Amino acid sequence: MKKECIAMLLAGGQGSRLYALTQKMAKPAVPFGGKYRIIDFPLSNCTNSGIDTVGVLTQYQPLELNDYIGNGQPWDLDRLRGGVHILPPYQTASGSSWYEGTANAIYQNIRFIERYNPEYIIVLGGDHIYKMDYSKMVEFHKEHSADATIAVLNVTLEEASRFGIMTCDSDFRVVDFTEKPKEPKSTLASMGIYVFTWEKLRKYLIENENAGGSKDFGKDIIPAMLANNERMFAYSFEGYWKDVGTLYSLWEANMDILNASDLNLYDQNWKIYSRNMSLPPQYIGPDADIQDSLVCDGCNVNGSITSSIIYSGVTVEKDVFIDHSVIMPGAVIKSGSVVKYAIIGEDSVIENDVRIGASKEETGNDTKWDIAVIGHGEVISSGVSVAPGQMIPVV
């Protein structure tokens, strides 16, 4: 059954820089933005872009992720032809191997891709928050008769050394690509979103597989294609995009939602879909005071909240103060506690009179200041103080 374009979503990474939050779940399954998980963004983008076949490559701690994706129904990806497919590493007659790199993960699933005999495949990461119409990128790819198209974002020169940086000629053709350059030649950063002409990519995947190396798109495939002078183009994306690979950037991306001009979750024409938990509506109690914040279904709030995101099913008791924080699903914050500039993991319990985190100003602009993080399912006993930048459990 032929599909013009299918998506392959790389969701197997450990996400080790999210430490406590990814001890027991893969990064794409980490809750985000109140009622979502990170993977809702690429999955919803696929559906909204008319891509109805998505392979999700999983490897690290897949339980939550597999459960969450299920048959793909929340994203309209339970389809008769196509739909979402979870693709874990598997055993073959010649042995078994884990996914060794991003390119290897796709290589191991060539058989899956060939079932759809696609003209193009789009390779997506599972750790970015953004809204993007992939169909426009595929159109661009077709218009330029490209072999590969890389979505790029203009970043600041300081940020540039954290990304794969591209140099283009006036026709957007990529002439140079460097992973995390010390001295960036341009500010066009790769967003980790690639469209390939499948036939071409297939050839490179097989060659790369036999060449050994890191079997990675950024490190191997792209440089090899470039060296062979394949038609590689940069597709410039304008809009909100954030890599939520670190605790700070995850927190920051949450804060960005509070400013809808950055990340608008209320656009009826580009909904972000998520699996629903069938919770009652939120109850806001007589002593609550909520300012500049988001609150989700199933919450019970009777404390003070400013500039924070309260995820589904959270309880905030009376005389609690929450400021600039991210409270993940099912957490309970008991009376007398103060939570500032912090991430509280799923189902954690913060007992009475706990102090967690502080603003940078409160620490006298300490250069080592960072947000405080409580992992999933932790219980913080009464009276405990958790310093800014501290993480529980320590990972």
Added chain:
Amino acid sequence: MIYNNILGLIFSNMHDESVSELTQVRTMGSILFGGRYRLIDFPLSNMTNSGIPEVGVVTKSNYQSLLDHIGSGREWDLCTKNGGIHLLPPFSHHKSGLYRGRIEAIEGILPFIQHSNAEYVVMADCDVVTTIDFRQVIREHMKNDADITVVYAKHNFTNNGIGSTASTILEVDDEKRVISATINPDILGEANRSLNMFVIGRRILEKIVSRYAPEGFASFDKQVLQQNKANYRICGYEHKGYYEKIEDIMSYYNANMNLLNPENMQKMFLNNTPIYTKVKDSGPAKYEAGSVVRNSLIADGCVIEGEVINSVLFRGVKVGKGAVVRNCILMQNTQIGEDAELHAVITDKNVRVGRNKLLTASTKNALFIKKNQKIEDD
């Protein structure tokens, strides 16, 4: 007990006339309730949570919103090969049409019931909002060797007057036999009020309907519970859980307002028994700087800049800056303009209230504003 043996029947249009304000554009079952539900979500979820694998939804008129809401039945886990949900509109076969009462309604869907292999039928209307485990009712039904079991609750009737009890009142003896049924009587004090939920043997139901419908009897309560109580073993099952019965617009208003008491909320949404509803994927509710929200139920997708006190806000409601909303029920996508003030108002879907507008009523007699109505700026 084998649950595959049970057929659920929900009557979505029964009692439409009692809340005519809200049923002008929809069925009783599709009336919005509690911030994010429709009334039918409760009987449907109760049936699903009780392991009933097959449910028929009997409709009569105005059922477009109901069809929209139910779709394939997936949200209630009723999108299945064995059983699942069946929408049963009128005129689906030669004997079905606009029924007058439960017996006629069932006559209209008799082939559906006859086709089922179920031993028992659980019937429920959409006028009672509660969480109930039908497995327990069926267990009692079997234990009592009953032909028919009527679910009732004790209720203290206070204000006497015409229409004060739009309920069938049951007298139940020590052996749980129903010894009398009176329909809509004027009474004061405590009485057993039928919750319009029944368990009945499928064959018995078929017999009752085939016998009485051709004779012109439409009402189940009248013809069976009242006139033929001696011919059947009719038992009562007391439902002791929290419930709200919607009998008119004010009982609808109060039922919503009562959920603002966290204790009631807890009893209505017991742990582990989720109430399912259609999902719309709205964003989280947003509380802008300067907003004041107290003692209110707020659904996802709301954006609040003004003041909301003692109110129930459904999905996607917007309350502008400086606006004041007190003791109100604002249904889906209601928009309240800047500096408008609303007291004890019920707005149906998509109502728009303009800037500076003042709408006040009392909590004893709330003001109802029809669907899609626009009230211009002042």
